[in-house]
Amino acid sequence: MKHTILISLFKFAVTVTIAFLLMTLLLEFWPQEVSEFAPYAQRARAAFSITDELANILRYGRYSLLLIMLALLFSIGFTTCSLLFSMRFRQPKFIGPSMKSGFYILSSIPTIFIGYLVLEFFSRLGIDLQMYGDDTGKLQYYLIPALVLGVGDGFLNEFIQHAEEEVDAIRRENYVRMAKAIGAKMWLHIRNDFIVRSSRVILSRMTALISGTVIIEFVFGIPGLGAFAFKAAERGYKERLMLILLCIVAVVSFLNLMYRVMVTVLDPRLRQE
């Protein structure tokens, strides 16, 4: 147990260091271009303060975090519906596959297009979904963007596929079949495996969700980390963008670390190994 935690911590540190080194090398050795961004970038570099930038990232990051959490909730909801339909309601046969195909088609549409479509649709109903300065604290402004984020760009499609594979894997396990055969309580048997596997599904899609926030925040005017990154990119502010990227790599690596520790805690077979 201690050994696993130490190894995971070391791996986390190495991962973040590699990311940091890659970015520093890129920044130091890549030829600086003389462009229209140059004066702004020079001024920005002179005034660059790590603490200020981190404070900004935290400030904008909370809006993105809220968006990501809500999007995850929506995706989990849709996936559960799809799984329940395919497992519980096998008759008539067309319901499960058609529902899944519907989700697949919807999910294949680019997020940015769904975003504009939803925005236009609601503006016709007299509801302005775009966020203004004083709307950042209102939860209702995050619901529709989160729904779009949780569905588009193939996100829901891959989420459902991944979840189905994991559910199948649980059902195929010998101990689960044995428990089913002797009529034992199923939830007690599959609880740990379920937590581990669902965390794996969520974690595998985390980067895609963070990535998607750039588009959603751009469309709906949410002042989150994605919009902050786009603004930095527009002005050629490499340092800020790299710091944002580094922070995201660190957060995702930390989540990976937590996952490894959780697996070791919850799976007795790994503890024995």
Next chain:
Amino acid sequence: MYETFVERTDAGSSRGLTQLLRANPVFTIGCSLLLFLVIGALYGLLMPRDRYANESKLREEYANPPTLRSYVLVRKIANRMRSDFDTGALTQARSLQTEAVGKWGRKPSSYEPQSGETIFSDKQGERVIFSSHLFGTDSEGRDVLLRTLVSTRVYVLPTLIAIGFSVLPGILLGILGADIWTGSLAKTIRWLAQCLMDVFEAMPKYITILLVVIFIPHELRSFEWHGIHWHGFYWLSIVLGILSAPKLGKLIMERIDILKKREFIEAAVAMGMSRFRVASKHVLRYNCLPLFLTQAAALMTDVILIEIILSYLADVSPKWARGITVASPDPSWGNILVDGRHYLFEHWWINLFPLLMVLLWISVAYMVAYGLSRILAQQRASTELW
């Protein structure tokens, strides 16, 4: 039994091919659609450029305001300022929008061309089926069908580049990261390969691409090299390939870890085959081909989606994305969708057909990849049976 399998998978004879296609309906449908799309794309490419990228109408329209386009420009500016965090700009944007609505009397989405305005070449913005423009025309009066078909060429080379830059590093990382090497140096390399995969996997695609766009110098965004026109988007496809390499690498790594305990690998090692030969023949060629196909389909989807997203971003920030996206009047699905963004409901055909084409290409890519994987699995099953 073996003979039946051989007969089923023998693509050389026409009977074998028919049986193969009959046994794999997904692959058959995917191939038929692919053929249809390729013929469409070739038809589009054979058309003269004037038919789908007419610039003269564009100039005329800019010269004669107010038109739908000039209204759109006002809205574009307003939206751009609205997305700014600055509250002063926000107030300005609101007043601009109010002014715009006051001037034309309604929102752009519900704006209809007045009589005498020739914004749409067909009957006042209506799509006339079986007219000369089957999918209607866009805001510049150009044929949507032709533009949609011609756009296919934009994605071919970037997809191939992305696949190349994803598969080669993916294989390398997968082999280096697998638990097959002995010795302390090999273990350190394995550890580093795994960490490198973690780093690239943790990088969000869109934010990394935003960063890469800044790093590409303007003189390298569009240039001629030995008669080949190198476009800025090709750099991004290289980055896209590299970013998706760890995913493939991890899948190969897992596959190697499963396969190394199998009897045929042990037999190959016992026969004196080199590790390289075992890895290239028994692992990569026979067991990882479906992974490559799925990866290729995923990359094609990514290339299309990123081009569309960059087209939208370039619409807001043209300076930043100069030379990266396909610039109008040359068509791409991204810039057709951007063009139709302001009239989603009234002039729905501008968006619908390119969008359907995007969905069709993505579905075809996955169908062909899935079908080929199934065929390979069948072939493997027949070999194992033997």
